[in-house]
Amino acid sequence: MNRKVVEAAGKRLSLSNLKKDLYPSYGFTKAQVLDYYRKIADFILPHLKDRALTLKRYPDGTEKDYFFEKRCPVHRPAWVKTAEVHHKEVRLTACLVNDLETLIWVENLASLELHVPLARAGSPKTPDSIVFDLDPGDKADILDCSKVAMILRDLLSQMKLASYLKTSGKKGLHVYVPLNRKEATFEETKKFSKAVAEVLQRNYPELVTAKMTKEERTKRVFINWSQNDPSKTMICVYSLRAGEKPVVSFPLEWEELEMLAKKGDPKKFRILHSEAVSRLEKKGDLFRELLTKKQKLPLGSSDTLR
Amino acid sequence: MALQEIWNGTISFSLVAIPVKLVRAVEAGRVSFRKLHSKDYSPLARKMYCPKEETIVPADEIVRGYEIAPDKYIVITDKELESVSPERSRTIEIIEFIDIKDVDPVYYDHPYYLVPSKGGEKAYRLLVEVLDRTHKAGLAKFVLREREYLVAVKSTDGALALITLHYSGEILPDEDLVPKEEKAESEEKSRMKKIIKKMTADFHPDKYADERRKKITKLLEKKAKKQGTVEAPEIEEEVEEGVVDLVAVLEESMRKVKEHK
Numbered sequence: 001m002n003r004k005v006v007e008a009a010g011k012r013l014s015l016s017n018l019k020k021d022l023y024p025s026y027g028f029t030k031a032q033v034l035d036y037y038r039k040i041a042d043f044i045l046p047h048l049k050d051r052a053l054t055l056k057r058y059p060d061g062t063e064k065d066y067f068f069e070k071r072c073p074v075h076r077p078a079w080v081k082t083a084e085v086h087h088k089e090v091r092l093t094a095c096l097v098n099d100l101e102t103l104i105w106v107e108n109l110a111s112l113e114l115h116v117p118l119a120r121a122g123s124p125k126t127p128d129s130i131v132f133d134l135d136p137g138d139k140a141d142i143l144d145c146s147k148v149a150m151i152l153r154d155l156l157s158q159m160k161l162a163s164y165l166k167t168s169g170k171k172g173l174h175v176y177v178p179l180n181r182k183e184a185t186f187e188e189t190k191k192f193s194k195a196v197a198e199v200l201q202r203n204y205p206e207l208v209t210a211k212m213t214k215e216e217r218t219k220r221v222f223i224n225w226s227q228n229d230p231s232k233t234m235i236c237v238y239s240l241r242a243g244e245k246p247v248v249s250f251p252l253e254w255e256e257l258e259m260l261a262k263k264g265d266p267k268k269f270r271i272l273h274s275e276a277v278s279r280l281e282k283k284g285d286l287f288r289e290l291l292t293k294k295q296k297l298p299l300g301s302s303d304t305l306r
Numbered sequence: 307m308a309l310q311e312i313w314n315g316t317i318s319f320s321l322v323a324i325p326v327k328l329v330r331a332v333e334a335g336r337v338s339f340r341k342l343h344s345k346d347y348s349p350l351a352r353k354m355y356c357p358k359e360e361t362i363v364p365a366d367e368i369v370r371g372y373e374i375a376p377d378k379y380i381v382i383t384d385k386e387l388e389s390v391s392p393e394r395s396r397t398i399e400i401i402e403f404i405d406i407k408d409v410d411p412v413y414y415d416h417p418y419y420l421v422p423s424k425g426g427e428k429a430y431r432l433l434v435e436v437l438d439r440t441h442k443a444g445l446a447k448f449v450l451r452e453r454e455y456l457v458a459v460k461s462t463d464g465a466l467a468l469i470t471l472h473y474s475g476e477i478l479p480d481e482d483l484v485p486k487e488e489k490a491e492s493e494e495k496s497r498m499k500k501i502i503k504k505m506t507a508d509f510h511p512d513k514y515a516d517e518r519r520k521k522i523t524k525l526l527e528k529k530a531k532k533q534g535t536v537e538a539p540e541i542e543e544e545v546e547e548g549v550v551d552l553v554a555v556l557e558e559s560m561r562k563v564k565e566h567k
Contacts, residue, residue: 059396065314065325065423067394074393089365091384151563158559192552199556203564298555 008101011079015108022061022110026245028273030110036240036273037107041100043285044238048103050120052085052094054233055111062112062242069111070094077105083121088231096121112242115233119186124230126182129290130189130297131234132175132196133168133224137209137217142269145173146261148208148221151200153254159298164290165257167269169241169249174234178293186230192297193225237287238280240273248276251286313450314423317433317459317466319400324430325423326398328450331467332417337522347536392449398459398468400444406460407441413471420459420466430466437461 002019005012018031037044055069072082072095081096097103097114106114118127132152134145149165152175156163164176179189197210200223209216210223227234235241235249250271252260260268271279313328341350353362370387371379422430437443443460448468455470 063424065316067314067396071388092388154563154566155556155559158562159555195552195556199553199560203560298552 006104008104009099011077011101013077013101013105013108015104020061022058022112023244023246024061024063028246030108032273033110033112033240033246034104034107036246036277037103038100039277040238040280041103043280044114044236045097045099045103046285046291047237047287048097048114048116050083050096050098050122051116052083052121053097053106054115055095055106055109056113056115056242057109057111058242059110062244066242068115073109080105085121085124086230094121112240114236114239116236117230117233118189118228119230123182125185127184127186127189127228127230128178128180128182130177130179130193131227132177132193133227133234134173134175135168135217135222135224136171137214137220137222139219140217140221142167142171142173142266143261143264144207144221145171146257148200148204148223149173149175149257150254150261151204152196152223155196155200161295161298162289162293164251164287165254166237166249166251166287167271168235169239169247169271170243174249176287176290178290178295179297180292180294181296184297186228188297190225190228193223193228197223197225237290238276245270246273247271248273250276250279253286312418313395315396315398316426317398317400317420317444317446319444322429322433323397324433325426326420326430326466327423328468329419329421331419335516335519337519337526342538347538349538391452392454394452395447395449398446398448398457400446400459402445403442404445404458405441406443406458409443409458409471412477413474415455415470415472418468418470420468434461434464434466437466438464 002017004015004018006015007013015030015034018029018034020030022028022030022033052070053072055073056066057069058064058066070087071092072080076082076095080102081098082093083096084091085094086092095102095106097106117124118129118131119125120128134148134152136142136145153163153165156175156177161177164178166174166176168174184192194210197208200208201210207220208223209220210225211217212222212224212226216222226232237249237251239249241247241249247270252269311327311329315326317324317326342348343350354368355361356363370382372382373379420430437459438461443458446457446459448455448457448470450470456473458469458471460467460469
């Protein structure tokens with residue numbers, strides 16, 4: 001059996017099916033997945049910390065069935081930290097990935113993708129950031145998303161808001177605005193992101209839609225503002241995505257986006273596991289400020305938005 | 307039309323494993339209505355009301371109680387309930403095959419279709435064909451929406467159907483329903499047989515339709531054409547003031563962005 005018992009921070013973990021190929025058409029085994037997450041653990045852990053994890057498990061690899069798990073599996077080791085959270089009126093126990101051993105345990109469950117909410121479990125009503133999930137519709141691509149992302153950056157910076165960008169690891173881009181003040185509620189951030197999406201739609205009707213319907217999205221980029229919701233999760237920065245290849249949801253500097261947009265090759269936006277590791281070693285966590293930068297939602301205080 | 311997937315996993319027995327998705331097989335035909343406030347057509351919400359305190363009770367003050375005698379309850383927490391809830395099934399593990407004709411329809415609870423997932427098409431077709439030819443159905447235990455069901459997997463019209471079955475404990479006894487026997491005379495018997503034979507037809511369910519539903523739909527169409535619809539008031543109107551300001555700020559910023567280009 002390809003089973004192995006390892007020790008991390010004095011905790012014993014039994015790893016299983018290490019030779020199983022989880023990305024069969026590319027060739028990337030569970031051992032390699034575990035190795036990836038071990039190498040980038042220091043960078044991803046601050047972004048997972050204290051957030052109710054949604055596992056997206058691919059027990060038989062990315063070409064077979066997957067399932068979401070919001071509940072922390074009951075067979076978890078005693079040292080896995082959990083939090084009681086509410087998901088749409090239902091109370092459930094969720095995993096908190098606060099340390100390396102939990103990260104390894106979660107990956108041993110073949111949860112290739114790690115999805116987390118915008119708020120921490122201890123303060124579920126106030127998100128730490130606003131997200132603009134840029135999702136290209138049919139006949140649109142990540143280059144169209146880049147255009148929207150840059151307009152969005154300019155618009156936000158007009159309002160004195162810094163924004164940070166990452167690839168979704170699939171077809172889209174995610175623009176984040178850190179808040180970190182435990183002040184604005186989801187209700188307020190959603191209202192704000194919706195208003196922003198609608199203003200962009202009004203000004204760039206050929207390029208942007210704020211509506212979910214499929215027809216509206218054709219040839220356009222859908223700004224999914226509804227992700228600013230306590231029940232929603234986003235793919236965590238540095239998480240692998242389940243696809244043909246082990247692509248990572250990875251931060252891009254705005255200058256790099258401009259360059260990539262000029263080059264005009266959607267494939268160049270794809271950052272594979274190995275490149276993710278070497279970039280992190282070179283430049284560190286480009287999303288660091290997402291966790292620390294304090295910014296105020298414009299007109300978001302209770303006196304104007306209520 | 308792609309039906310919404312309710313569950314996905316595999317059917318398995320012996321060495322067979324077929325990846326499948328579970329989809330709905332029926333859709334309730336009922337026309338449903340929202341309850342509205344007659345004076346302004348606001349949709350109404352259900353709230354939990356405490357008659358003793360004459361107040362609406364918030365969700366975090368509500369617990370579950372199992373009534374054992376009038377006004378006597380055992381309180382069960384979400385956690386306790388969760389601890390006895392079965393884990394979600396990854397597979398439909400067929401325990402045995404039975405003759406589908408042996409299953410009285412009284413046991414049928416709710417039908418679903420199973421459709422093959424990628425890579426399962428061939429094995430799926432094979433199972434459909436063999437079940438069809440042998441009139442057999444596979445029995446399995448299966449967890450759906452936190453409940454464990456006994457299910458029958460059978461073939462239907464070239465596809466697999468999954469039917470959740472009632473447990474035998476749920477079937478009410480029919481013993482006392484039927485009057486004690488009084489031998490029927492053979493003459494009466496043959497007369498009834500004749501009548502039934504005369505009225506026998508092939509089963510064409512499309513001959514029948516829910517007449518009330520048809521009438522309601524027609525009524526709705528007529529009213530929509532004649533009187534149009536009524537609209538619920540915007541609830542958020544009051545709060546929108548801030549958003550109006552926000553939109554103005556955004557539009558102004560947008561204008562500046564465009565100028566800089």
